[in-house]
Amino acid sequence: MFIGKLLRQAVKINKILFIVGLILINSAQGFAQTDNFRFKKLVAEQGTVPMAFAVSNTGNLDALLAVKEISVKQVTKEWIYIQANPNWIKEAMESKLIKSFYLEFSAPKPLNDTSLVTHYVKPVHQGLGGLQTPFKGKDVIVAFVDQGLDYNHPDFIDANGNTRVLYYWDHTLPVAANTPQPYGYGQLWTAAEIQAGTCGSIEESSAHGTSVAGAGVSDGSATGRETGMAPEAKIIVIETNFNLPNWTLTVADACDFVFKKAEELGLPAVVNLSVGSYLGSHDGTDPAAVLMDNLLDEKEGRIIVCAAGNSGAWGKYHVHGDVDADTSFVWVKPNPGSQLGPNTVYLDLWTDLSDAGWNYAWAANQGSGSFQERAQTIYRAANTGIGTVIRDTLWNGPNRIATMEIYPEIVGPNLHLEFYLNNVDSTSYLYALKTTGTGNYDAWSGSVSIALNDMLTTGLPSAAVYPNIVNYNMADTLQTIVSSWNCSPKVVTVGNIRNRFGHLDKNGNYYTPAPSYTSEVGELSMNSSKGPTRSGHIKPDISACGDVSLSAGPFWLLNDPGWNASMSDDGMHVRNGGTSMASPVVAGIAALYLEKCSKGNYQSFLDVLHSTAFTDAFTGTVPNNAYGYGKVHALNLLLQSNFTTTITADALFCPGDSAVSTASVPGYSIEWMNGDSTLNSALTATGDVYFMAYDQNGCVSYSDTLPVVALSAPPAPLIYVNGTLLSTDPYPDLQWYENGAAISGANGTTYTITLPTSSNFTVSRTSTDGCEVFSQPYNPSLGIEELTNQIQVYPNPTSGSLTIDSSIPVSDIQVVDVQGRVVKSIANGPHEVSISELENGTYYLIIHTDVQYFQVKIVKN
Incomplete structure (x- = not known):
């Protein structure tokens, strides 16, 4: 039977190294019947082996959750994603616990410094071209679902000698104590285990995963060359198993794993998929694509980037x-x-x-x-x-x-x-x-x-x-892109342009592609797959450098002279190509975007990716089904999220609540150098004043830096009361005030008032630098007390309105400035008091009740 032949063909396929133009081909189809020969063979050969399945969601989730033999991993409107063995699936179909299930057959085989220049990444790394600071992917995770990684390569080790790999999940290994749950297959190692040399997995028989990762996140430590797009990004590796049943669902599991780990760490994440399936629905509605779409919708800070495929020269299929x-x-x-x-x-x-x-x-x-x-x-x-x-x-x-x-x-x-x-x-x-x-x-x-x-x-x-x-x-030749997630409007699909003319290899010879390869530098590779999706959606989304790229290689290959012709002359990098190499270029740029815009999501990235792409004589009119919206332009992509920020502050100031620096970015969130998050930040000491502002996508813009100098200022004076005699501590320059007006000749340590009076009295000290500091106002007729727990005033500081919660009836309220002048009076005891019309600074709120007066210092900013 042809099903048996297919399976025997799959068994013969091993991980094979391809140095030029690799992408995984997975001839995947789904079935929902247990009498299918393919499923019968799976039951006969792997009947008790747990594996990934998607079963139709017919409202039977509670029943499935109650089954101990299976693990429910995710749920969407259409599908319930479980880990179960084929025998259980067969029994569940017969008992009608499940109505249908998805089963695909996978018979897979494996599918830049010049890139930095071509795609305007260098000025992004340098903080030039209108950017206010460098961006290199710091505190962003970039994950690779591929054939593994040689994490010992210097390009993946930081300046302190520590691995940049957070997790390594190998799908090819049997179940063990370190098998991650709820997935139930493969083995997982942490950064600590990789650092200690106890990780049991590494890329051993391929260079695909290492070179793909290098294009995205290499930091150039090996030789200072072939730096990736996001050299400071953190890394997660998922070594895929091409022979697992329902392979596309295991890739979806990998995305789920990455995003959960990123959420635990509070970091945004990009997943690169330089793998795919040429057969399928080509509309992004299969179970794996549906699950990935749901993961992208769940939370901001998540992007999936994938290779379009390398079937452009296959003819009309x-x-x-x-x-x-x-x-x-x-x-x-x-x-x-x-x-x-x-x-x-x-x-x-x-x-x-x-x-x-x-x-x-x-x-x-x-x-x-x-x-x-x-x-x-x-x-x-x-x-x-x-x-x-x-x-x-x-x-x-x-x-x-x-x-x-x-x-x-x-x-x-x-x-x-x-x-x-x-x-x-x-x-x-x-x-x-x-x-x-x-x-x-x-x-x-x-x-x-x-x-x-x-x-x-x-x-x-x-x-x-x-x-x-x-x-x-x-x-x-249309609709030749790979299927599943590639065809989702929420996933970024990347086409492949030729990166460079050639390179000097380790033997000292100059490599160029065979004459049959006719694409010029900067032109779409003759092998790059074309869209659209079956539903008519433009794909690929973007094009990037892929063919004739150099990137990090695994040491098993670098140490074998037989591969010298495939290495660069520095002996640390290998040649690779295809959309497999173009995809991590865009994934790395996505990491730069998420570093700048930590709350961005797949849609905000797609929008700016499309709108800032550049065109040339090769691309023609865009969008089209070859180049997508054009070629990715990293600098313009990040500049798109820049916005104007203005900062004002006095170069010389007197310390106190009324000395502030002001940010002019209404509608955006603010973070000052001292952690303040209001538009106005109190100045307290000599130093540099600056802030960062964030838009709705968390995109950061940096203000200018203003140096300020704090003048000398005395401590605020206190008023002591003895009948009609007001006194304060001695100071060379004192001044008494009544209702904000300076009292002529009242410059000593005492001042006698005449009763009865309802005036507010204050006293000030002035330093040799001219900084005048006022006491709190004193009103002899009010008997003012500080607030008790019976009255609460908030927020304080405020930019506009105050809320007053009082268990005591409030009759009226006064707002008094630091000199004792009443600047606002409100009758009838409102619960909301607006002071938005007042200048920024310090005031005193005097709250009148039927039996008592209360006072609290407030700050308007």
């Missing part, structure tokens, strides 16, 4: 069919080298359920010459046999031309049909998928790299020879 009353068709050719067996035919078809109002049949055509049709099946409605295996045969009279297996299923909002033709009688035949009715579909196959089947695009007959050719659906 996608076909779109608009179905109407005329019978349209596409011809598929047998492939002697198909991964499903010699001369088999395979087609992977997807359509929205709302667009599946058509019928289909398969036919065999003699091909070149007469193009006579030799056999045809019956027509079936597109949604016939959901959840079952449909078997049919193409007969030419008594002669069997081919047998057929059809796998129809519903995945989210989509109808998915897999067509497999085996026992092909003649390899010269063309096999036609014929459709009629209403709606549309998209289908994929292809002989290049996927090793499936080509659709006929040349040598088509004329209408005179074959009249129905006017209804032929021609295959194209």
